Amino acid sequence: MYFYKEDLINMIVPDKPDPQAAKVLQETLGGRFGEMRTMMQFFFQSANFRGPAKQYRDLIRGVFLEEISHVELVQTTINQLLNGSGEEGVGNSGTNGAPLEEAIKHANPHHFIMGAQSSLPVDAAGNPWNGNYVYSHGNLISDLLDNLVLESTGVLQKSRIYEMSSNKTFRETLAFLIVRDNAHQNAFAKALETLGVDWAKLFPVPNYDINKYPECRKYVEKGFHNAQFNFRLDETRIGEIFQGESPSRNSGQLSVVDPPQGYPVPELPIMPNEHSPGLYDLNS
Amino acid sequence: MYFYKEDLINMIVPDKPDPQAAKVLQETLGGRFGEMRTMMQFFFQSANFRGPAKQYRDLIRGVFLEEISHVELVQTTINQLLNGSGEEGVGNSGTNGAPLEEAIKHANPHHFIMGAQSSLPVDAAGNPWNGNYVYSHGNLISDLLDNLVLESTGVLQKSRIYEMSSNKTFRETLAFLIVRDNAHQNAFAKALETLGVDWAKLFPVPNYDINKYPECRKYVEKGFHNAQFNFRLDETRIGEIFQGESPSRNSGQLSVVDPPQGYPVPELPIMPNEHSPGLYDLNS
């Protein structure tokens, strides 16, 4: 069973609305290599696990638990990027009495139609998330290799999306997730190390320079690239795998640690033009 | 952030393999009105919530938290129904040295190809789950009405699926979920009551006789149809809505209660023919 504390796993840094950034950040939420896929892939793999070597199942499940928080973090970031776009005085306000005319020019119009300027289960091109993204092979080695591709591509895509806007809300969330995807690469690479593989200097993929992303630095300094947060309320065998020397070129010691302190969920104001939440008259 | 204790929200009753039942139970997992949709719909609605009336957000989120456990329960039930189908001696074993020939006759062949006899994010007709199932309208009344349709259809479909096999593993899970969908109908109907609606005798939908489903009785006796389990580790305002007289014909008092005691997750044995988990040689 699953329990919840209303805390975000990372902070939301305030900045101006940026609906174009919100559109591309959807890739990180509902894309083929986004957080919804990692969450659901690891959920299915851990539920479908066979056999007694449960240290591997606990590792996959441990990453799954964190991915739920990642989904929530990206939903919240997209909401923050959309919030207030299309309002008068925001700079990208419309003309001729059509407040959304400018806002939707480079945005996903569904952000303004389907909900009240809020996140959607779609990717950066507007395609809805699809169950065929999820791979649960029933074979542990295939699953681990696939998860490694998934986390590597996660960093790869996020480092490309990072170049698409200098908005601070946008980049802070990407930077945190880049570092965490790095930790999850380490988790799956290490699991394959226990089966005999020597990765030499292959990881991290991509072969990126962490200094390019200034927002990443503080997370690296906290050791987040070598840590696995533990969201279990009972015992877990994850530490049998996630320990010892990091399998990546960046070295360091892997360790299972407590989750970060939580961060507050920003309250989204009512938006009468969007009829959200739509209770203002009834409740008065 | 999300925390986990390795407990199922209900028991798995043992019975024989039944791959045809596993195929149709997929509707309850990955169908348009299945547990993956309720989970993701309530996840998006609560993350996208606007305004200060957070008792409604806490209600939606409270149901979301339980749905994660429902997804896990249905995954586990499907795994149990598939486990061992196609083995010699099971009765539906194959002939001519083709052990799966009979098993797949009325089954979803993907259950035996994609993974090692285990659950998938698809529906009873084999269609993968789709992000376009999720509705987060950004308007609280639309969201509540939609959720009411969703929980009503949940019972409706489960009571039809129940007629498709007399397998005990299958029926126990369906019965538990029927009662819980009833509670969730009450939750959303009650929320609309706070906005002035009088439902008269409309609910529960469908207009079903609980005595038709003998497995349901014990859950009704425990009051599960009028209870909302609380999975929060911090404060929640859910009790401001989920209280007082039930909005359904079946009457009773609504109350927020502790989650049920947990039930053990059955260990799935290794399945060498399916190469799962595939570690047997390497680890020896």
Added chain:
Amino acid sequence: MYFYKEDLINMIVPDKPDPQAAKVLQETLGGRFGEMRTMMQFFFQSANFRGPAKQYRDLIRGVFLEEISHVELVQTTINQLLNGSGEEGVGNSGTNGAPLEEAIKHANPHHFIMGAQSSLPVDAAGNPWNGNYVYSHGNLISDLLDNLVLESTGVLQKSRIYEMSSNKTFRETLAFLIVRDNAHQNAFAKALETLGVDWAKLFPVPNYDINKYPECRKYVEKGFHNAQFNFRLDETRIGEIFQGESPSRNSGQLSVVDPPQGYPVPELPIMPNEHSPGLYDLNS
């Protein structure tokens, strides 16, 4: 604007339930070459028509109007084939108190889960209808050629589906539609004749022997293969095209005629086990 008289365009011949036949007949409703596609393709082509040569637009629209009735005929036929399957005493009733266990063995389980034993917007393999089936090229010659392919494939597929059951309800509807698809082939082939094409003996496609389908004969005797029903309440220029010698090997004179007498829509009985319509208690 569109007007309606509650009449089916052809009779529903009674026979036993046959859920397997209902499954494959879905191709004729929601398949890539089914009636929903012809209906929507001709709807878009006629609404998107450019230029003054409206005799062609009126031809396309005239066929569209009939296709709405075809959709209704196939929906009703599927409902008739499903109606009562799974009931005790029907012959395919279940065992062990699971009335649908046998019914779903070769059926589409969605017929029993999504609705109350009734038609769906899907094809014979369970794939939902997709807007990408519709081609409206904006070029009349491409549109006419495409429509010709569509109507030819319509006959081709229906004559194959006909071999899948000897159920009379099933075959009568297929036979009527085969003859009408023949008429619509003539319509689009004739339109291309007005642009200079000589089809020689190419049509009808497929090169089929009408005597193989005994149910077709009476419709051919009524001249339905050379007639275009007129559902317009105002003037139409369709007769400028649909006239003169048939473009098919089967010869005859084309003519625009009144629609057939209507046939009654069978009343579907309530189905308490499926909770349909679900009013039985409330209304008493």
Added chain:
Amino acid sequence: MYFYKEDLINMIVPDKPDPQAAKVLQETLGGRFGEMRTMMQFFFQSANFRGPAKQYRDLIRGVFLEEISHVELVQTTINQLLNGSGEEGVGNSGTNGAPLEEAIKHANPHHFIMGAQSSLPVDAAGNPWNGNYVYSHGNLISDLLDNLVLESTGVLQKSRIYEMSSNKTFRETLAFLIVRDNAHQNAFAKALETLGVDWAKLFPVPNYDINKYPECRKYVEKGFHNAQFNFRLDETRIGEIFQGESPSRNSGQLSVVDPPQGYPVPELPIMPNEHSPGLYDLNS
């Protein structure tokens, strides 16, 4: 059977081309809550109806019949918005001999590729319409609740789309449909009232101020929000439901009336650059 008179259900107000507006108006045609979905959902629900309480079936079918005209109205509006975009002298003409270069910047390029600047069965994000949008639950209460969500979301989305352009062609069609969706909300809310529900002040959803949409006023003055147009050529029992006091806060008496006078379908000129209709040489 279905009959047709070449009349639009509302006027097309002339204004300049606006391909960006055409893109977002596609949501109203081919979106999850657009006119194609309402049309097909009510078509399936009325064809699949069970039992003798045909006043409800006639209500659902009555709305279905109007939705066909709505689809045609939106197709025609999109065509009008696209017509002439990309031509020299229109203001958004291209440069460097590439007439469509500017037109497609914020448009759906498929509007210019798939057809000759004309409507498509897709939504505002370019996703094709999908049969999985259609819900026909086989249970009347679920169907009515679902239809209520559908019509409520229809208004909600149209009032958001309205903010995306001040083009008069665009806004007039949206305003008419907003008022009609209001009438259809009343229809389904009233049907649930006959089963005992008291809606208090819940409707209309969203809780919108009709004065925000000046184009709506004349339709409200004509009473279109409380009227159900009757497109039946035979008897119908719709008036047993659609009568008496409106279930909405806006009050008034519900009544079944004749359809509006028809409006002419604008003739779309030939477009040689798009090869449409492509007959200009052959016919000369």
Added chain:
Amino acid sequence: MYFYKEDLINMIVPDKPDPQAAKVLQETLGGRFGEMRTMMQFFFQSANFRGPAKQYRDLIRGVFLEEISHVELVQTTINQLLNGSGEEGVGNSGTNGAPLEEAIKHANPHHFIMGAQSSLPVDAAGNPWNGNYVYSHGNLISDLLDNLVLESTGVLQKSRIYEMSSNKTFRETLAFLIVRDNAHQNAFAKALETLGVDWAKLFPVPNYDINKYPECRKYVEKGFHNAQFNFRLDETRIGEIFQGESPSRNSGQLSVVDPPQGYPVPELPIMPNEHSPGLYDLNS
């Protein structure tokens, strides 16, 4: 079996990056009437061919073989159009340290996220290619008519896409493919001529003036509109069909000829910002 020589079937003309042009050119690669569809449709039709009249199968297969090269040509053209977009100094470079901010405004963001500025199996609206585009009817006449629609629509769409940019890389590839689609129209029209059809002046569709597309002229002068390239290393009966007078208004003699000389595949430079190929450090 299939053999390869690293030669493009046509030249890549250099010009500036143009990501908006790359977006729309995707239609020609992964659209419903693009080269992936023709390639796969003719692949399935030739593999599924029945009966001894293999001159028709060899014709379909012959066109299939060329389509593989067309896919490669369009992939390479898209790569060339994307290559270097978003770099500083290119003109559409970003601001504020976000190099891709401008590049993605009118582009498909997936071109910059999924791969390293390179081609994708999607259409101009970002929808992934779908197997339901492929028609292999099992009836030769239906197949030939369908292929004729396909090749006609190929020209139609390419001549519309041509208007969307004056970029030389873009237009050269489109012009070559327009002429080749013309030849393939001739192939399928001729095949139907052998079955008796007289096309009069129907073809080519669309009824286009080749002089509008100056880049086409040199290919017409080489006779590419009346030639079928032969990619077989063994005997083929294609010449039994593709011979004699062209079935199109443009007349000329059809003949089977050797493939064009090959053209070099441009080398795509490494792109460190996109982490492609990602070997730069490891290999040094």
Added chain:
Amino acid sequence: MYFYKEDLINMIVPDKPDPQAAKVLQETLGGRFGEMRTMMQFFFQSANFRGPAKQYRDLIRGVFLEEISHVELVQTTINQLLNGSGEEGVGNSGTNGAPLEEAIKHANPHHFIMGAQSSLPVDAAGNPWNGNYVYSHGNLISDLLDNLVLESTGVLQKSRIYEMSSNKTFRETLAFLIVRDNAHQNAFAKALETLGVDWAKLFPVPNYDINKYPECRKYVEKGFHNAQFNFRLDETRIGEIFQGESPSRNSGQLSVVDPPQGYPVPELPIMPNEHSPGLYDLNS
């Protein structure tokens, strides 16, 4: 450019029709890990390749070239399995004059509706192939790891499908492809070895016993698991990678060799009941 010789890459062993086997073998053709995906994934990766390290591009392209032949082999195998099913005297012939009644019971009905008992671009559950299966990451390491997952899962799924029928036509094709997927695992694993990875005993995945599949033995004896067939008509640098000691536990020396001798494509007889090819009357 691509050249063809009409030879299958492996033999088709004759056996009885088996439409259920044809249904599940579709996974190997049009499934998420089937031959269409490997073909298209390697096609895009090689066309999109960046930088001078072309030995890797030539490796990926070399495997792509073979995959085209694999698609053709599986299409042909499915056609052979379907050919004649549903005919009188075959054993699974229908009753009551409905020859396909029995044939479709456990088959994909589309095999008998869409074409004339022939292959389709779909998977074992009837889902059409989707462009979103293709991953071309633009980063060589990600691409190689992904390809390794793909080829491993290829063996995994084929070894499970093998258990679904003892039909010889079916098993021979699967056995050949299992051995070839093994060779392709070696190719991608070796490429990663050149970047420093030491795989220890991880491969082959799954950890399977080749002796379980008696049909595989002759291919292993020929060394097909350690050979890369060369389909290039010009120079290739593939041998710089595919050489030396195999990266798998099964050891041996990797070498680039000539393709196998070709095997004849079985001629599919005409099928008048399916109207295929539909020329029998016209041509006589």
